[in-house]
Amino acid sequence: MTTRDENELAVEGLRPELKRTHYCGEVSEGDVGKRVVVNGWVHKVRDLGGLVFVDLRDRSGIVQLAVDAQQMPGLAARCKQLRSEFVVSATGKVELRPQETRRDEGGASAIEVRLESLALLSKADVPPFVVQDDVKAKDELRLRYRYLDLRRPVMARRLTTRHLAMQETRRVLSDAGFIEVETPFLIRSTPEGARDYLVPSRIKPGNFYALPQSPQLLKQLLMVGGIDRYFQMARCFRDEDLRANRQPEFTQIDIEMSFGDESDIFDVAERVTCAVYKRVLGVEMNRPFLTMTFDEAMSQYGSDCPDLRYDLKLSDVTDRFRDSSFAPFAKAIEAGERVVGLCVPGGSDYSRRVIESLSAIVRPLGVFGLVWVKLGPDGVKSSMKGETTGSFTESLAQRMGAKQGDILLLGSGQKLKLLAAMGRLRQHIAREAKLIPEGRYVPLWVTEFPLFEKDEETGEIVPMHHPFSGILPEDEPLLETDPLRVRGRLYDLVVNDQEIASGSVRIFDPELQHRVLKTVGIGEEEARRRFGFFLDALRFGTPPHCGIAFGFDRMVMQLCGVNSISEVIAFPKTTAASCLMTGAPAAVDDSVLEELGLRLERGRDKEVDK
RNA sequence: GGGGUCGUAGUUCAGCAUGGUUAGAACGCCGGCCUGUCACGCCGGAGGUCGCGGGUUCGAUCCCCGUCGACCCCGCCA
Numbered sequence: 105m106t107t108r109d110e111n112e113l114a115v116e117g118l119r120p121e122l123k124r125t126h127y128c129g130e131v132s133e134g135d136v137g138k139r140v141v142v143n144g145w146v147h148k149v150r151d152l153g154g155l156v157f158v159d160l161r162d163r164s165g166i167v168q169l170a171v172d173a174q175q176m177p178g179l180a181a182r183c184k185q186l187r188s189e190f191v192v193s194a195t196g197k198v199e200l201r202p203q204e205t206r207r208d209e210g211g212a213s214a215i216e217v218r219l220e221s222l223a224l225l226s227k228a229d230v231p232p233f234v235v236q237d238d239v240k241a242k243d244e245l246r247l248r249y250r251y252l253d254l255r256r257p258v259m260a261r262r263l264t265t266r267h268l269a270m271q272e273t274r275r276v277l278s279d280a281g282f283i284e285v286e287t288p289f290l291i292r293s294t295p296e297g298a299r300d301y302l303v304p305s306r307i308k309p310g311n312f313y314a315l316p317q318s319p320q321l322l323k324q325l326l327m328v329g330g331i332d333r334y335f336q337m338a339r340c341f342r343d344e345d346l347r348a349n350r351q352p353e354f355t356q357i358d359i360e361m362s363f364g365d366e367s368d369i370f371d372v373a374e375r376v377t378c379a380v381y382k383r384v385l386g387v388e389m390n391r392p393f394l395t396m397t398f399d400e401a402m403s404q405y406g407s408d409c410p411d412l413r414y415d416l417k418l419s420d421v422t423d424r425f426r427d428s429s430f431a432p433f434a435k436a437i438e439a440g441e442r443v444v445g446l447c448v449p450g451g452s453d454y455s456r457r458v459i460e461s462l463s464a465i466v467r468p469l470g471v472f473g474l475v476w477v478k479l480g481p482d483g484v485k486s487s488m489k490g491e492t493t494g495s496f497t498e499s500l501a502q503r504m505g506a507k508q509g510d511i512l513l514l515g516s517g518q519k520l521k522l523l524a525a526m527g528r529l530r531q532h533i534a535r536e537a538k539l540i541p542e543g544r545y546v547p548l549w550v551t552e553f554p555l556f557e558k559d560e561e562t563g564e565i566v567p568m569h570h571p572f573s574g575i576l577p578e579d580e581p582l583l584e585t586d587p588l589r590v591r592g593r594l595y596d597l598v599v600n601d602q603e604i605a606s607g608s609v610r611i612f613d614p615e616l617q618h619r620v621l622k623t624v625g626i627g628e629e630e631a632r633r634r635f636g637f638f639l640d641a642l643r644f645g646t647p648p649h650c651g652i653a654f655g656f657d658r659m660v661m662q663l664c665g666v667n668s669i670s671e672v673i674a675f676p677k678t679t680a681a682s683c684l685m686t687g688a689p690a691a692v693d694d695s696v697l698e699e700l701g702l703r704l705e706r707g708r709d710k711e712v713d714k
Numbered sequence: 715g716g717g718g719u720c721g722u723a724g725u726u727c728a729g730c731a732u733g734g735u736u737a738g739a740a741c742g743c744c745g746g747c748c749u750g751u752c753a754c755g756c757c758g759g760a761g762g763u764c765g766c767g768g769g770u771u772c773g774a775u776c777c778c779c780g781u782c783g784a785c786c787c788c789g790c791c792a
Contacts, residue, residue, distance in 0.1 A: 151751095152755085241725065241726080342792090603792070653792085
């Protein structure tokens with residue numbers, strides 16, 4: 105055997121002595137002098153000729169291996185053959201790096217592993233993109249080669265955060281007497297508003313299962329079944345168009361309990377939230393969380409998930425402008441519209457251009473022309489020109505709590521639309537002006553949502569949540585007379601600007617359930633046909649019950665400080681709901697279709713993948 | 715369903731508004747040199763169906779139409 109052969113890097117199996125003693129990122133100064141074995145992927149080789157450095161990576165981080173060619177010529181020669189993403193086992197002694205070479209700032213390690221032996225466990229093709237936390241590749245590539253993307257330690261950290269949040273949730277709920285029950289994926293379609301994913305039945309051709317949009321009815325049936333306290337890390341499926349924070353399948357922390365009301369749900373949900381934020385971020389949240397009604401949230405913040413990290417409240421100043429000499433608003437009010445304003449502290453120096461850009465935010469939301477009043481150092485200026493008196497603008501400013509140096513921005517429109525638009529404006533200004541403090545997490549309950557809303561297209565009354573949510577007792581008489589004013593026993597948990605969880609006290613009276621279904625146009629016959637099983641159950645002794653579901657992906661997204669849920673899902677789908685890695689969805693063989701009694705409509709099969 | 719942005723080397727991008735020699739850069743990759751690198755450095759090299767299809771034109775990466783894919787927004791959806 106020649107020296108050359110000995111130095112050839114050949115793939116070996118994982119002998120016991122090659123198994124790791126440490127994760128790469130966990131070798132520390134405390135290990136100096138120890139012999140360690142690390143397993144991982146070659147992150148980077150820096151071959152200086154007589155000296156070779158290899159950065160070895162695993163999910164915990166990176167450690168530097170060092171070989172001196174003079175001391176270990178064969179080993180150095182072997183290291184020179186390493187390429188990116190080769191999988192190796194490296195054995196060596198942990199050493200402090202020479203003091204003068206520790207000049208890498210930003211958490212550079214003070215130690216390295218003086219290599220004694222190296223085993224190649226797996227070779228690798230040149231990767232399609234460089235695996236590094238600061239990834240340069242586009243989403244398309246990252247998703248196609250997701251397993252390479254996941255090798256980036258930052259991805260492992262996100263999945264670890266997700267894991268921690270999940271474990272913490274399980275611990276808190278289990279300790280509180282909730283038991284985790286799995287519900288089926290292959291179910292009958294339930295009425296929750298979204299489009300179902302369907303699964304054809306082979307045994308009953310022409311029939312379909314639906315994948316659950318959420319386990320809503322099933323968890324209620326668990327309550328009827330006396331389970332009393334249930335939870336589940338539930339996978340949910342909705343066949344709707346995607347967004348940055350929407351995936352066709354996502355995970356809920358699904359919770360339901362019997363013999364309880366809002367206060368019990370708030371208590372348990374707050375305990376879960378506090379525990380998770382504490383465990384993952386070290387953040388303490390004060391309990392009980394703040395509470396406000398939907399009405400308050402909308403009228404003060406223009407959003408049903410108001411961000412309380414900054415102030416900036418909206419004011420309804422309709423009464424000020426009624427009978428005022430400012431015609432545009434006076435007329436709007438006469439037509440039944442409202443006038444809502446936002447006072448921006450220190451905004452009196454906004455240029456025409458800035459104000460125009462702000463108008464551009466609300467215009468597509470149906471608010472035309474933002475009226476402004478500046479309380480500048482050289483007096484009050486207003487886009488209302490001579491149409492209003494100085495005393496009018498002064499009293500308006502006073503009413504809106506404005507002071508010297510502020511600007512008032514006012515718009516008119518139909519109440520909810522206007523508030524939503526002004527809320528968007530509020531959010532935009534807060535972001536631009538950097539009013540949003542980092543690292544703060546402000547939880548809030550929003551309650552008393554309207555139970556129904558009007559479908560803009562059809563004009564029909566539809567449930568805002570789902571048709572199983574209870575009603576505030578005082579609103580019950582309105583059910584038949586003025587359903588849009590009926591408030592539900594609904595609640596959302598908001599953290600910062602995000603809806604984290606949502607739930608309700610359920611209807612447990614079959615009579616009331618029928619009245620609600622009737623209100624949304626589901627007659628007894630249709631109800632029987634679609635979920636008669638559920639209505640039957642209600643008649644066999646239903647405990648009062650209530651529940652909540654956390655949007656788990658969104659919560660983790662917030663915990664990780666990222667702005668897309670795909671970043672916290674191991675194998676996410678694209679905005680076209682396809683998986684670039686596996687190629688799903690894909691065509692199936694005709695024989696499979698035949699077995700299911702299905703035939704594709706001509707023309708619809710032209711786009712199927714190979 | 716509608717609107718927007720993008721698609722050029724393995725990757726990230728430039729080039730295209732004003733069509734015309736051999737389509738460039740950086741990183742990565744391959745080879746060589748180099749004993750303290752850590753964005754190593756230096757020398758050399760390979761690498762392109764300009765997403766796909768059609769049209770306009772003497773000529774298209776560039777202009778037009780369509781299509782596919784990715785992302786963002788509205789609709790939709792907790």
